[in-house]
Amino acid sequence: xxxxxxxxxxxxxxxxELARTAxxxxxxVRKTVNLTFVPQAQPGDYVIVHVGVAISxxxxxxxxxxxxxxxxxxxL
Amino acid sequence: MKYLTEYRDRHATERLAExxxxxxTQPWVLMEVCGGQxxxxxxxxxEQLLPxxxxxxxxxxxxxxxxxAEILDQAIAxxxxxxxxxxxxxxxxxxxxxxxxxxxxxxxxxxxxxLYSPMDALAIARAxxxxxxxxxAVGFETTGPATALALAQxxxxxxxxxxxLLSHFxxxxxxxxxxxxxxxxxxxxxAPGHVCAxxxxxxxxxxxxxxxxxxxxxxxxxxxxxxGILCCVAQLERGEARVENPYRRVANDQGNARAQSxxxxxxxxxxxxxxxxxxxxxxxxxxxxxxxxxNAVALLDTALPAASPxxxxxxxxxxGIxxxxxxxxxxxxxxxxxxxxxxMVSSEGACAAYFNYQ
Ligand code: SF4
Numbered sequence: 001x002x003x004x005x006x007x008x009x010x011x012x013x014x015x016x017e018l019a020r021t022a023x024x025x026x027x028x029v030r031k032t033v034n035l036t037f038v039p040q041a042q043p044g045d046y047v048i049v050h051v052g053v054a055i056s057x058x059x060x061x062x063x064x065x066x067x068x069x070x071x072x073x074x075x076l
Numbered sequence: 077m078k079y080l081t082e083y084r085d086r087h088a089t090e091r092l093a094e095x096x097x098x099x100x101t102q103p104w105v106l107m108e109v110c111g112g113q114x115x116x117x118x119x120x121x122x123e124q125l126l127p128x129x130x131x132x133x134x135x136x137x138x139x140x141x142x143x144x145a146e147i148l149d150q151a152i153a154x155x156x157x158x159x160x161x162x163x164x165x166x167x168x169x170x171x172x173x174x175x176x177x178x179x180x181x182x183x184x185x186x187x188x189x190x191l192y193s194p195m196d197a198l199a200i201a202r203a204x205x206x207x208x209x210x211x212x213a214v215g216f217e218t219t220g221p222a223t224a225l226a227l228a229q230x231x232x233x234x235x236x237x238x239x240x241l242l243s244h245f246x247x248x249x250x251x252x253x254x255x256x257x258x259x260x261x262x263x264x265x266x267a268p269g270h271v272c273a274x275x276x277x278x279x280x281x282x283x284x285x286x287x288x289x290x291x292x293x294x295x296x297x298x299x300x301x302x303x304g305i306l307c308c309v310a311q312l313e314r315g316e317a318r319v320e321n322p323y324r325r326v327a328n329d330q331g332n333a334r335a336q337s338x339x340x341x342x343x344x345x346x347x348x349x350x351x352x353x354x355x356x357x358x359x360x361x362x363x364x365x366x367x368x369x370x371n372a373v374a375l376l377d378t379a380l381p382a383a384s385p386x387x388x389x390x391x392x393x394x395x396g397i398x399x400x401x402x403x404x405x406x407x408x409x410x411x412x413x414x415x416x417x418x419x420m421v422s423s424e425g426a427c428a429a430y431f432n433y434q
Binding site: 004005006008017019036037039046048053058059060062067069 | 332
């Protein structure tokens with residue numbers, strides 16, 4: 001139920017209070033997603049989508065952090 | 077797939093597992109709170125990568141599992157009315173209520189529909205103005221914003237044939253119940269990353285301040301889970317207890333302020349009954365006064381069947397006291413085709429995870 005997966009915003013479909021929606025691609029599968037909670041997200045950005053609603057925008061810098069940490073582990 | 081595949085990398089998981097082995101000097105018991113994490117752990121056989129001294133127990137974070145049988149009975153009673161279209165997420169249809177499941181009443185002709193999103197329920201309501209559309213809304217803090225959004229839209233559009241049967245749960249009070257439990261063995265928690273993406277880490281800082289147990293905000297892919305375990309055991313080995321957030325790419329420390337504000341508008345915190353566990357103070361949501369017109373409970377007029385005692389020990393499973401295979405019914409009388417309890421049904425239930433992947 002808390003399954004939420006990252007998808008890439010392809011195009012904004014509608015604007016409006018509670019009604020900002022986009023076409024989001026999940027490895028090629030497109031779905032309409034509500035973007036009310038990520039108002040700053042734009043085409044090209046990745047959002048985390050749960051039951052048709054984006055709850056978060058992926059932070060690309062933070063996404064790299066684990067691999068930096070792993071490199072540090074490798075040096076031990 | 078970007079932001080998924082790289083967190084499943086075998087080489088990275090093995091390096092993390094190796095690091096965990098070098099850090100651990102004594103036995104530790106950790107709980108992953110969310111059922112999505114449980115499934116990833118069992119499916120990817122992550123326990124086999126860990127030293128024997130690190131034990132994972134599975135937590136209560138499966139909304140389908142903890143939704144009370146009475147709520148299902150209410151949904152079933154509503155579904156049996158000819159003027160009602162009852163909709164919910166797929167897993168809810170198969171969960172046994174006191175006597176039967178929604179799927180069973182669907183087979184006898186009730187209009188029960190499976191949805192992907194609460195927004196779909198609104199579309200059904202708009203397309204069927206002469207019917208009453210009841211959405212059985214289950215979920216944790218991750219799902220609260222989506223349910224709130226559907227309700228706010230229904231109000232904006234003045235829909236008068238859309239109703240919600242609400243079964244929403246809050247995680248931190250359940251963690252308190254587990255830590256305070258007499259049989260508790262859990263020494264550190266992998267906190268649910270998508271719940272925190274909404275709420276932020278502040279509620280978990282309060283739990284750390286109260287109980288001095290490490291809380292590590294953890295994602296769902298193998299690399300995320302092993303990193304969560306590594307942070308957690310490293311804290312325990314050093315005698316520390318704090319909130320650590322290695323899942324910042326998705327869950328920033330503040331959470332999602334817009335989602336929080338809509339949830340606070342639409343709902344109020346209330347006591348909640350957890351199936352198998354019992355009532356937990358302030359662990360649920362109810363509709364706020366300005367949204368009461370959407371409350372499906374008001375549609376109920378029939379008397380509901382009396383609850384029959386259940387043979388399912390889901391309460392012990394969901395609090396990490398027992399593992400699924402310790403249930404005498406596991407794999408015998410209780411199987412996914414004829415579940416005795418909800419954890420054997422849900423795609424996040426611990427019993428289903430063990431049955432399907434082990
Ligand atoms: S195996 Fe079945 S009866 Fe036993 S705890 Fe799991 S769901 Fe309940």
